[in-house]
Amino acid sequence: MFRPPRGMKDLYGIDFRKYDYIVRTAQKVAEKYGYEMISAPIIEHTEVFQRAIGDNTDIASKEMYTFLDKGGDSITLRPEGTAGVIRAIVTNSLTQNLPVRLMYYGEMFRYDRPQKGRYRQFRQLGVEYLGDKSPYTDSITIATASEILNAIGIFDFEILVNSLGDDETREAYIKAIVKYFSRHKNRLSQDSQIRLQKNPLRILDSKDRGDIEICSMAPRIMDYFSKDAGNYFDKVCELLEKYGVKYEVDPFLVRGLDYYSHTAFEFKPTKGEYKDSIGGGGRYDKLLSQFNGPDVSGIGFAFGIERLMLLLDNQKFKGNIRRVAVTPVTDKENDIAFELFKTLHACDIAAEFLHVGNLSKKMKVADRLNCEITLLIGENERANGTVTVKFMNVADEARKTKEVNINEIVGFIKYALERS
Numbered sequence: 001m002f003r004p005p006r007g008m009k010d011l012y013g014i015d016f017r018k019y020d021y022i023v024r025t026a027q028k029v030a031e032k033y034g035y036e037m038i039s040a041p042i043i044e045h046t047e048v049f050q051r052a053i054g055d056n057t058d059i060a061s062k063e064m065y066t067f068l069d070k071g072g073d074s075i076t077l078r079p080e081g082t083a084g085v086i087r088a089i090v091t092n093s094l095t096q097n098l099p100v101r102l103m104y105y106g107e108m109f110r111y112d113r114p115q116k117g118r119y120r121q122f123r124q125l126g127v128e129y130l131g132d133k134s135p136y137t138d139s140i141t142i143a144t145a146s147e148i149l150n151a152i153g154i155f156d157f158e159i160l161v162n163s164l165g166d167d168e169t170r171e172a173y174i175k176a177i178v179k180y181f182s183r184h185k186n187r188l189s190q191d192s193q194i195r196l197q198k199n200p201l202r203i204l205d206s207k208d209r210g211d212i213e214i215c216s217m218a219p220r221i222m223d224y225f226s227k228d229a230g231n232y233f234d235k236v237c238e239l240l241e242k243y244g245v246k247y248e249v250d251p252f253l254v255r256g257l258d259y260y261s262h263t264a265f266e267f268k269p270t271k272g273e274y275k276d277s278i279g280g281g282g283r284y285d286k287l288l289s290q291f292n293g294p295d296v297s298g299i300g301f302a303f304g305i306e307r308l309m310l311l312l313d314n315q316k317f318k319g320n321i322r323r324v325a326v327t328p329v330t331d332k333e334n335d336i337a338f339e340l341f342k343t344l345h346a347c348d349i350a351a352e353f354l355h356v357g358n359l360s361k362k363m364k365v366a367d368r369l370n371c372e373i374t375l376l377i378g379e380n381e382r383a384n385g386t387v388t389v390k391f392m393n394v395a396d397e398a399r400k401t402k403e404v405n406i407n408e409i410v411g412f413i414k415y416a417l418e419r420s
């Protein structure tokens with residue numbers, strides 16, 4: 001038996017319907033906020049991600065699917081969407097008309113340890129907003145993300161926000177945490193001891209229990225904000241309140257990617273078993289210039305689609321597209337039933353033509369397909385020029401079936417479906 005590679009899943013049935021619904025709903029909300037779609041390649045030159053995400057992050061150092069292609073170039077399956085979209089914006093000189101607002105969705109790849117909600121191939125939907133650097137844009141972007149969740153039908157989540165400040169802030173803060181973590185060096189995990197040398201901020205998003213305990217007493221970035229960074233963050237919080245967006249300040253939220261400055265945020269579920277982050281994002285000041293683009297700041301976020309899917313009720317996605325089953329009782333009625341099936345389709349009614357097997361098998365299939373109505377044509381109906389309409393979900397025997405003239409059946413079905 002062939003199986004997909006570890007951490008990768010086939011997406012079909014209810015799951016595909018959920019995926020499709022999430023993407024379409026998010027797209028509608030994003031359009032309202034002025035976003036247009038972009039689809040960048042799924043693979044990029046490895047350097048695109050190394051530059052953007054930062055060499056010493058877990059993603060770039062451990063989790064990337066990197067290969068030499070047949071021409072000997074190092075290429076990487078995208079672990080996230082932002083780097084490729086920013087590269088595309090610079091390649092295509094899209095910053096000539098600011099602001100640029102782009103939405104994307106699709107497959108991402110991280111060689112992580114698979115578990116519930118964590119896969120090696122997963123899907124994200126995200127947006128990037130370039131230009132208009134201001135707390136207004138930041139609060140609008142967080143509100144956009146929150147509205148996307150609400151439109152999808154997800155209400156039980158919290159928004160954690162923090163600021164990574166400007167260069168001046170981070171320089172002072174990194175000095176302070178290096179001093180702090182150096183004091184606890186021997187108790188840090190192996191990975192975090194390396195982080196202490198190479199990228200100390202990353203210790204703050206370590207998943208190691210011992211590290212988490214040490215981190216809880218670490219200095220907080222807000223105590224090192226420059227005046228500008230502090231004012232900027234205060235204004236973002238004030239605007240979120242005006243927007244009616246509920247949030248919590250998490251002083252240790254640093255996100256797992258190196259490109260952030262100022263506002264950073266994350267979304268976490270508050271109900272149910274699943275507790276990990278369902279999405280996150282933040283502002284980045286230098287990404288465009290890192291790709292030799294203009295000095296334009298941006299902000300964006302991405303949701304993990306599989307994680308959103310975990311929060312949706314399966315019941316609502318049972319799928320009920322084929323609603324009417326046209327069912328000849330025996331083979332003798334096949335042709336007349338086929339004519340009726342064609343007529344229903346021409347009138348935009350979703351129909352199934354169930355002509356294989358005996359009647360009981362056909363009825364079972366109608367049930368399995370969740371058909372609400374079965375149209376039966378047998379010897380009597382053929383003789384009378386009628387169809388027997390059977391309402392599959394009606395228990396009351398008196399209302400369960402009705403014989404209708406075949407010439408009136410389309411109008412009858414349309415009326416019945418509208419009312420159901």
Ligand code: HAM
Nearest residue numbers: 080082118119122277278279280281282300301302304
């Ligand atoms: P991220 O936090 O690395 O941010 O990923 C965003 C979301 O993708 C996570 O919150 C999570 O829901 C989902 N995700 C991440 N890894 C996995 C996985 N292995 N399996 C399933 N879902 C996963 C970014 O990727 C940034 N590019 C967001 C951004 C956009 N920042 C600015 N613009």
